[in-house]
Amino acid sequence: MxxxxxxxxxxxxxxxxxxxxxxxxxxxxxxxxxxxxxxxxxxxxxxxxxxxxxxxxxxxxxxxxxxxxxxxxxxxxxxxxxxxxxxxxxxSEHDARCPMCIRSGNCSLQKLSNDLNIRQLPFTEYIIKQDWDENFPLIRNSAKCIRCMRCVQICDKVQDLNIWELSGTGLRANIDVSGYNSINESSCSLCGQCITHCPVGALVERDDTDLLREAIFDPNKTVVVQVAPAVRTAWGEEMGLAREEATVNKIFDGLKQIGVDYVFDTTFSADLTIMEEATEFLERYTKGELKDRPMFTSCCPGWVRFIKGQYPHLVGQLSTAKSPMQMFGSVMKSYFAETLNKDPSEIFSVAVMPCLAKKSERERDLYYKEFAGHDTDCVITTRELIRMFKIANINPKTLIDADPDDLFKDGSGAGVIFGSTGGVMEAALRTAYHSLTGENPSADAFKVVRRDSEKTGLVEANFKINDIDLHIAVVNGLANTRKLINDLENSKKHFDFVEVMACPGGCVGGGGQPIHDGEELAFTRSKNLYFLDKNANPRFSHENQDIINLYENFFGEPNSHLAHQLLHTDHYSWQMPNVSKNEELYYSTID
The missing domain is CATH 3.10.20.740 (Ubiquitin-like (UB roll))
Known part of the structure; x- marks a missing residue:
């Protein structure tokens, strides 16, 4: 001392x-x-x-x-x-048109300038402007960059992707995509951690609020919106609501006020994901397909982009189950559309997500009967949702707790915890236990997989269910993931089932969540989800009555032919750029 x-x-x-x-x-x-x-x-x-x-x-x-x-x-x-x-x-090197900046009012540079009473600049301005693909989900405005290096360090040290680098010297020094690549040619996972750690507005998500607004005002479109579990943990932070006040039901009310036709909770399709993924895991395990390598979860698109770009030879180990967002969209364009007697093309499926990579995931194709399109038509982040509410002049204090619409009202506690690292694994194990034994475990029997501190990047656990010994792992953050995969490839570790989330802390710490400079709130937000789970009824995905009805009325059973058509995906239908280069780099690092 x-x-x-x-x-x-x-x-x-x-x-x-x-x-x-x-x-x-x-x-x-x-x-x-x-x-x-x-x-x-x-x-x-x-x-x-x-x-x-x-x-x-x-x-x-x-x-x-x-x-x-x-x-x-x-x-x-x-x-x-x-x-x-x-x-x-x-x-002097920063585009200071603050009123037109998305970070105005939440910008560290703006606050510091005001605090220091800076009213004019004694230096000549020199602004660097670079071209950027405005269609890419991640947008970089070089004129806003202050070369603080945060994006470089977060991507290198926390995510181990090395997407950004400092190029040039002196006045010409600038942050750019590594290796003289364009962002489209890079291995960017779209985790968005560079955005949430940028102190200014140099990095932002592609804004899709106009796309949603156009659909709302289109009389030929029926707009259905799903809200992800992690969104409810954070949306109130910028709306002046305490955590206990900022319920998902108030989001439903706000969405209805801006003109949305139907509102639903993604916890419903999280339960649907568990039915498919848990069934798939048990089937692959009993067939002996996981003796050498584990099955990986597939609901995090940032992780899927990572494995496809960095370890393409392991893509076959991914669960074929779509993410909850995709599953929900598939149900909207099939069962729900038929229930409303509408063509799938008339359904405009929207997802409110805490995630930037979901904007890329929405590009995946969906084919159902004569329909060829997408399961999700538009993805907006938690930040975009807040902006839409503010544009509509919605007073958060007047919002009421509105129910989701019929057909898909129910969601379990297991579905809620999808938003936190370990949540998918815990939910899957609850249902796998029931499938193997015919009875429910204690709802908290597998809580050891939860992140117990802000620094927990990897959790390993063993469980015995009947005569089956399961070795599982839960990992969050891509640098931690890379280390785990290399241990698996070097036979230093073995697991049957592994959950991976790209963002530290899981979706609650996603790249689309509200930004609080210098604060890491994922762990705090996760506690909210586990509180909701503890007080939920039911707490098991297989007890969700709307899920039971959906299988009875439409899919038949988990992993049925129709379920595979709509709820599963072909991971080989697309690939990341530079796959061969990354594969060569990977093998050079293996002992």
Missing amino acids: VKVTIDNKNIEVDEGTTIIETAKLAGIEIPHLCYLKGINQIASCKVCSVEVEGINNLVTACNTPVSENMVIHTNSPKAILNRKKAVELIL
Whole structure:
């Protein structure tokens, strides 16, 4: 422990603690832009510079450790002047048309500029503008980039994909796609973590709100909307609602107010996914297909893009079950359309998702009888949903708890926890246990697979059901996933069933969720889903009455011919770019 004085406050901290973390412990917030604890401590912005007695030059607080009897001044005249000049220099290379920026009001640079009372720039402006494919789900505006390197570090250290790199020097330095590729040629998983960690509006999702709005006003379209489990954990954060107030039912009310025809909860199709995936797993396990390699879950499109781009030889190990979003769209374009006596092309299927990769997943084809199109027509993120509510001038305090529409009202607790890492595995095991024994386990019998802290990236567990010994793993974050796969390939580990989610914490920490700069809220949001599960009735997917009715009236049974036609997918029908290059790189890393 070392004793430090910071802004006239005495504090004792562990040796090696940085100045910025010491200040935080003392209740002092040192302004910063590029800093992300444990991820990005390169002091590129210089905004966090502070004065230390006995040292002539200012030091950067984010990467300077404290020492015994150090005396620090975070807001001395010298520190404030330097901070202001640093921000002015950044602004001189930043498109500062804030009213037209999607991050206006939630931008660290904008807030810092206002706090420092910057009203004009003493420097000549130099803005870099690069072309970008505006149809790609992830949009980059180079004119907004402040070269903080956060996107580079998140992609390298947390997701291990290395999509971004710093190119050029001096005024020409810029962040670009690695290897001189376009973003379409890259191996981007579309996890969106670069977006949620960007302090400004340089990285955003492709906005599809106009597409939804056009469908709402089209008299020939019946607009049906599904809302994913993770969305309910976060949408209230920007609407001024406490977590317990921000129910999914209020989202339903808001959607109806903006003109949507039918609203549903994706927990329904999460239960449907479990019926198909659990049945498929037991079938593949009993056939001996999983002796060498496990079956992987397939409901996370970021993970699917990752395995198809990085380990294409393992694609056959993916469950063929579609994601809950896709399954719901397939049911909308078939059973639901027939129930309404409408052509599938008249149904406009919308998904509200916490995920950027879902915008890519919606491109997958659907063929049913004479219909050839997509199961999902439009995907909007949680952030886009909030923007639509604000555009419609909806007062969140006046929203009521509206029920989802008929036919698909029911959802189980097992479906709700899909939004958190470990949720898919836990839900599947609950139903697999019932399939094998004919009775339900305790609903919390498999809770060991849950993430028990913010840092948990991998959970391993063994379960014995009758005479079957199951070895399972749950992993979140793509760097953790890469390590797990390499251990599997090197025979260091063996599992029968593995759940993978691309985003740290799962969908609750998805790239389409509300942005809180410097805060990681996935773990907190997950607790909300487990609370809902604990108080749900039923808590098992196979007890969802609407699911039971759907099989009795339409599909017959899980993994039936019709179920395979509508609820399963061919993972070989498309591939990621640079597959052969990535395959060669993969084999070079195997011992």
